Amino acid sequence: xxxxxxxxxxxxxxxxxxxxxxxxxxxxxxxxxxxxxxxxxxxxxxxxxxxxxxxxxxxxxxxxxxxxxxxxxxxxxxxxxxxxxxxxxxxxxxxxxxxxxxxxxxxxxxxxxxxxxxxx
Numbered sequence: 001x002x003x004x005x006x007x008x009x010x011x012x013x014x015x016x017x018x019x020x021x022x023x024x025x026x027x028x029x030x031x032x033x034x035x036x037x038x039x040x041x042x043x044x045x046x047x048x049x050x051x052x053x054x055x056x057x058x059x060x061x062x063x064x065x066x067x068x069x070x071x072x073x074x075x076x077x078x079x080x081x082x083x084x085x086x087x088x089x090x091x092x093x094x095x096x097x098x099x100x101x102x103x104x105x106x107x108x109x110x111x112x113x114x115x116x117x118x119x120x
Contacts (some may be wrong), residue, residue, distance in 0.1 A: 002120055008113035009064050009080055012087060014049040015106070016061035023054030037099065060087055077117055 025049040027071035028043045043050075060083060069079035085112035095103025 002116060005113055005120065006068060006078070006115035008116060009084070012069075012106075012109055012113055013061045013064035015109070016064070016087070017055045020054045020058040020061065023050045023057065025054075027051070027054075035099075045094065058071065059082055060090070077120065080117050081114065083084070084110045088114065 016076065022034065023061060027047050032038075032040060032043055038091060057067075063083035063086070067076050070076040070079060091103050091105075091107025091110060095107060105106050
């Protein structure tokens, strides 16, 4: 894959590792600062739910990292397209249901990376 697509994929993977961290381990601190529209009293009772969401973000990061490590260019592209598409879909859904910021911070970079991957 191209250097630009690899950099974008790595950036998105790191972003999802960060999301994993704050949803699984810092929901009541970073989560409150990130999701300012939610009432503060909801963070403690939703800690397990957020951890579950964080785990899914970790799977997305793992898939993107895996796509960077595959020696076969064909399979590297296939795997990156799959996981980037998952991020795009999740970002669109989050943008529609939670906050437009999710679309901008998650879906837009993944769409950009997907374009660069498909243009190879």
